[in-house]
Structures are given as structure tokens and as C-alpha cells.
Amino acid sequence: MTLQGKVHKYGADVDTDVIIPARYLNVSDADLLAEHCMEDIDPEFRERKREGDMIVATSNFGCGSSREHAPLAIKASGISCVIAYSFARIFFRNAINIGLPLLECPEAVDSCEAGDILEVDLSRGEITNTTRGTTFTAKPYPEFMMGIINAGGLVEHTKRRLEGNQS
Amino acid sequence: MATVSEKIIAAHAGRDSVSPGDFANVACDIVMANDITGPLSIKEFNKLGVDRVFDPKKVVMVPDHFIPAKDINSAIQAKAIREFSREQGCVYYETGRAGIEHVLLPQEGLVGPGQVVIGADSHTCTYGALGAFATGMGSTDIAIAMATGDIWMKVPHTIKFVFNGKLQPWVGGKDIILHIIGDIGIDGALYAAMEFHGDAIHALEMDGRFTIANMAIEAGAKTGLFPVDEKTEAYLSAHPSKWGCSYKSYETDSDSDYSRIIEYDAASIEPTVAFPHLPSNTKKVSEAGDVSIDQVVIGSCTNGRMSDLQVAASLLKDRKVHPNVRCIVIPGSQKVYSDALDEGLLKTFMDAGAVVSTPTCGPCLGGYMGILAPGERCVSTTNRNFVGRMGSPQSEVYLAGPAVAAASAVTGRISGPAEVSSTREVAAR
Numbered sequence: 001m002t003l004q005g006k007v008h009k010y011g012a013d014v015d016t017d018v019i020i021p022a023r024y025l026n027v028s029d030a031d032l033l034a035e036h037c038m039e040d041i042d043p044e045f046r047e048r049k050r051e052g053d054m055i056v057a058t059s060n061f062g063c064g065s066s067r068e069h070a071p072l073a074i075k076a077s078g079i080s081c082v083i084a085y086s087f088a089r090i091f092f093r094n095a096i097n098i099g100l101p102l103l104e105c106p107e108a109v110d111s112c113e114a115g116d117i118l119e120v121d122l123s124r125g126e127i128t129n130t131t132r133g134t135t136f137t138a139k140p141y142p143e144f145m146m147g148i149i150n151a152g153g154l155v156e157h158t159k160r161r162l163e164g165n166q167s
Numbered sequence: 168m169a170t171v172s173e174k175i176i177a178a179h180a181g182r183d184s185v186s187p188g189d190f191a192n193v194a195c196d197i198v199m200a201n202d203i204t205g206p207l208s209i210k211e212f213n214k215l216g217v218d219r220v221f222d223p224k225k226v227v228m229v230p231d232h233f234i235p236a237k238d239i240n241s242a243i244q245a246k247a248i249r250e251f252s253r254e255q256g257c258v259y260y261e262t263g264r265a266g267i268e269h270v271l272l273p274q275e276g277l278v279g280p281g282q283v284v285i286g287a288d289s290h291t292c293t294y295g296a297l298g299a300f301a302t303g304m305g306s307t308d309i310a311i312a313m314a315t316g317d318i319w320m321k322v323p324h325t326i327k328f329v330f331n332g333k334l335q336p337w338v339g340g341k342d343i344i345l346h347i348i349g350d351i352g353i354d355g356a357l358y359a360a361m362e363f364h365g366d367a368i369h370a371l372e373m374d375g376r377f378t379i380a381n382m383a384i385e386a387g388a389k390t391g392l393f394p395v396d397e398k399t400e401a402y403l404s405a406h407p408s409k410w411g412c413s414y415k416s417y418e419t420d421s422d423s424d425y426s427r428i429i430e431y432d433a434a435s436i437e438p439t440v441a442f443p444h445l446p447s448n449t450k451k452v453s454e455a456g457d458v459s460i461d462q463v464v465i466g467s468c469t470n471g472r473m474s475d476l477q478v479a480a481s482l483l484k485d486r487k488v489h490p491n492v493r494c495i496v497i498p499g500s501q502k503v504y505s506d507a508l509d510e511g512l513l514k515t516f517m518d519a520g521a522v523v524s525t526p527t528c529g530p531c532l533g534g535y536m537g538i539l540a541p542g543e544r545c546v547s548t549t550n551r552n553f554v555g556r557m558g559s560p561q562s563e564v565y566l567a568g569p570a571v572a573a574a575s576a577v578t579g580r581i582s583g584p585a586e587v588s589s590t591r592e593v594a595a596r
């Protein structure tokens with residue numbers, strides 16, 4: 001599966017409070033949450049982003065609370081994947097569980113600027129910056145996690161397990 | 168040879184041993200969610216085609232974040248977990264008989280040593296103070312565990328933090344954990360388990376240990392564990408297991424099992440403040456400079472326990488909250504509220520000119536009950552000071568323990584307790 005989109009670039013420690021401020025957590029509908037995604041760090045994000053765009057950041061993306069509303073808001077904003085140096089652990093599992101692709105690739109992060117166009121081949125973990133003509137390979141997922149990703153998220157993965165069909 | 172975390176995970180995964188980096192399916196002793204994360208968990212649970220939770224005694228729902236309901240949508244979310252709990256027979260604590268989840272669960276005897284506890288709240292790591300492997304997850308993870316009783320985990324490596332010597336007066340658990348986070352950074356323990364050891368840790372009362380374990384997540388950790396000692400045992404005797412569980416305590420075999428050992432001189436730690444907008448942006452209060460403030464919040468799952476209120480009250484007794492400051496005190500549970508009433512602490516707060524609120528997470532995450540306007544500054548005993556955490560993205564939160572918070576309420580600027588009181592009326596914890 002190949003994703004293509006424009007880069008929205010951020011620095012380190014992008015926390016869940018700026019991804020989706022808690023003052024909007026009195027609902028859990030992803031489309032309603034998406035209306036406020038990144039609001040406190042990038043008020044123009046909502047108007048600027050387009051379907052398929054990518055969020056690129058440095059270290060510890062998604063730190064802070066366990067709110068699954070954060071990856072849900074990003075996914076419902078049309079963001080196709082997040083590329084970072086590293087991710088905070090709860091955000092990482094939440095994103096995998098709900099089917100928001102994450103890639104760890106510091107070289108790809110360092111070599112791109114906001115507005116660049118990236119192409120991502122998820123199955124190969126390949127990130128191509130078509131604006132600059134460079135290609136990088138992200139850190140591969142452990143086999144266990146690929147099982148969840150291939151099932152389409154943890155709910156489907158568990159349903160198969162409960163039905164006794166887990167490979 | 169293994170660490171406490173590895174031993175607990177292995178015991179709950181039906182394996183002889185596990186190593187850092189291994190994946191394991193782990194049986195859960197308690198699975199928890201709240202009024203913000205619970206509704207999403209219930210939605211995902213309902214997709215699984217399972218009728219009942221795996222064990223209603225082990226599934227706990229606590230309305231605490233926007234409770235008592237701050238608006239119609241919050242009331243709808245609270246209703247969702249209330250109705251699910253009734254239908255499933257889950258453990259549920261209604262407003263007026265509840266409190267903030269991480270103050271409530273230990274107090275109610277729902278968590279103990281050697282257990283695996285997962286919660287759809289990042290501060291679930293609080294129960295590491297009792298020697299439980301406790302960690303926060305998202306709503307979908309919790310939904311799966313509600314149905315199956317187990318969840319996948321990646322086994323963390325363990326970092327040992329040793330505090331040698333004796334703490335100074337007024338220095339407590341919050342100062343210790345802020346000191347650590349200031350030292351290693353907010354991803355300094357990413358994917359790791361933290362273990363806390365040393366004379367100063369052994370001397371620390373349980374409330375201070377809860378504060379430290381609570382903020383392990385602020386260093387990126389999966390959990391933060393304390394050894395089980397006579398203070399833990401005394402706490403467990405006073406708060407016996409609700410379900411008559413017999414707990415098992417574990418010890419790490421040797422220092423060689425740790426990925427890293429970091430030692431500190433406990434006596435060198437001073438009352439500490441984390442400046443905006445990261446918990447790692449710490450300064451000694453003596454080096455904070457002249458920072459005027461508009462609000463003080465004393466409470467939360469981090470510092471809303473009885474000894475936190477005792478420390479704050481000792482500084483506010485016979486003193487007044489500064490004319491430019493609103494001081495909001497939020498006992499962490501109905502029991503803490505009631506005990507503080509019996510001890511006269513609430514009267515002390517009210518006489519000083521503070522507001523005393525019913526237990527709620529409220530302002531900590533910018534929900535309600537103390538939201539900040541643009542340009543306002545708050546000294547808060549809560550756990551995060553990210554942009555917009557307590558309200559306007561143009562407001563500022565300074566994290567501190569109850570002693571610094573109470574002293575600052577009196578002076579109207581960030582202040583250490585020694586500035587307000589020449590004597591240490593009660594032991595800081």
C-alpha cells in the first residue's frame with residue numbers, strides 16, 4: 001500500500017494535549033475530535049491539511065496521556081501516517097490498535113521540510129521524498145505487531161483469536 | 168536472574184521467564200477505565216461479539232475526569248460507563264462515593280503487590296507504589312482486556328533509581344520525581360520500567376511513593392515500581408483486598424539485571440518546580456526568580472492524598488491566600504475529603520480564603536473547576552504543564568509539590584515553604 005501526501009512538520013515532544021486538547025474530550029466521535037486536532041500547536045493545521053497528508057516530527061511524538069482520541073483525531077483528519085524519530089509508548093500502541101500507520105525513521109525526518117511531498121510504501125517501510133528525490137527505510141515492525149497491523153487493528157486481531165482462527 | 172517487572176509479567180503470562188523486548192500475552196488482575204476513556208472502550212468492546220466482561224470483579228469503571236458532569240456531553244459519557252457497569256456488574260463507584268481513580272483504587276483495596284493492573288489512563292502506573300506492575304493503555308487495549316482478561320505487552324527493560332541519604336525538610340515525593348524527570352528528560356525512561364530504591368525511598372511514606380510512581384509516565388516509562396516493605400504492608404493492612412486476594416511480592420535478583428543504575432544524593436534535592444511547558448523543565452524553587460501567579464491548584468491523582476493536604480494546611484493555617492491568587496484545593500477522594508473534614512483541614516483552607524472542591528480531575532487536564540485565561544499562571548500539584556493543559560494555550564502551569572504550592576498561594580509568587588514558615592509543622596511526604 002502506497003501513501004502519498006504533503007508534510008506537516010513539528011519538533012520534539014508533541015504531546016497528546018496539543019494533538020487533541022482535553023477540553024474537547026467530552027465527546028469521542030473521531031470526526032468531531034478532528035475539528036480540533038493540533039489546535040494548540042498549529043491553529044492553521046485544520047485548514048491547511050489535505051487527505052493523505054503526513055505528520056513528521058522528531059522525538060517522543062504523542063507523549064502524555066493515554067487518550068486514544070489523539071490518534072483517532074489525527075486519522076480522522078485524513079493524515080495517512082506519522083513519521084518520527086520516536087514515539088511515546090501508549091500513543092504507539094493506540095495508533096497500531098486503531099490502524100494509524102507510524103514509521104520511525106530519523107533520516108527521513110531530518111531530510112524533509114514542511115510542504116515536501118512524501119510517498120510511503122508501508123509494506124516495505126520505504127519513505128521517498130519526491131520533492132528532493134531521496135529514499136529512506138524505516139525501522140521494521142516486530143513480527144508480533146505486524147500480525148495486528150495485517151489484521152487491520154487489535155479488535156479484528158482479537159476477533160480472529162476468539163474465533164480460533166489466529167495464525 | 169530477573170527484575171520485578173520481568174517476574175510479574177512471566178508469572179502472568181504462564182512462562183518461566185521473560186526478557187526485555189519479548190512480547191507476552193499477560194493476564195490482568197484489574198482492568199480499568201474512566202468517564203473519558205470508558206465510552207470508547209465500551210464501543211470497541213461491543214464490536215468483539217462478546218456478551219460479558221471476562222470477570223466483573225476485575226473490571227473497574229470510575230467517573231472522575233469531568234465529574235460531577237460539567238456539561239451535557241460529559242453527562243452522556245458518564246451515563247455510558249454507569250449503564251455498562253450496571254449491565255455487566257462491573258465494579259463502579261458513583262459520584263459522592265468515589266474519587267480520582269488512582270487515589271480510589273488503592274484506598275478501596277483493589278490493587279496490590281505482584282498484580283498486573285492496566286487502565287485506560289496514563290497515570291495507572293501509580294499502583295507501582297504498592298509493587299504492582301501497573302500501566303496505562305488506550306481504550307481499545309482496555310476493551311480487549313475487558314473481554315479476554317489478557318493483553319499483549321512488550322517486556323520493558325528496567326532502570327534503577329537510588330536515593331542515598333536523607334531528604335531535607337519540606338522535600339517530598341513530588342520533588343524527587345521532578346528531580347528525576349529534570350535529570351533524564353521526558354523520554355528518559357521511554358519503554359522502560361523504573362524502580363526506586365535507597366534510604367530516602369525506604370523512609371518515604373506511602374503517599375509520597377504514590378506521587379513518584381504516578382509520574383513515571385512523565386519520564387516516558389511503562390511503570391514505576393517500589394519494593395514492598397513494612398510501610399507497604401501497613402498500608403495493605405489498613406486497606407485490605409476487596410476480593411480477599413493474597414498478594415505476592417517480588418524482588419529484583421541483582422544489579423546486573425538493570426539496564427542502567429542512576430544514583431542521587433537525597434540531601435541535595437531541594438523543593439523543585441517544573442516551568443512551562445514540560446515536566447522536565449525543572450528548577451530549584453530557590454532559583455525560580457520572581458514569578459507572580461494567579462492561581463494555585465492542590466489536588467489530583469498526583470498530590471490529592473491526605474498527607475498532601477496536611478502539608479498544604481500546615482502552611483496555610485493562620486495565614487491568608489494572597490489577594491491576587493485563587494487557591495483551589497481538591498481532595499483526591501471522598502474518603503480523603505471526609506478525613507480532611509474530620510481533621511479540620513478543610514476549615515483551615517476555607518479560613519485562608521481557598522476554595523475546596525469535591526473530588527475530580529477537573530482543572531488538571533483543563534476540564535473545569537479552575538480553567539486559566541490567556542496570560543494567567545498557575546502553580547499546581549498536578550502532573551503535566553504542556554501548552555493548554557489547564558485552559559488557554561497562552562496560560563502557564565508550574566508543577567510543584569503541596570508545600571511549594573501552598574507557600575506560593577500565600578506569597579502570590581513562586582515560593583519555597585521556608586519563605587513562609589520557619590518551622591516545619593508536619594513532615595513533608
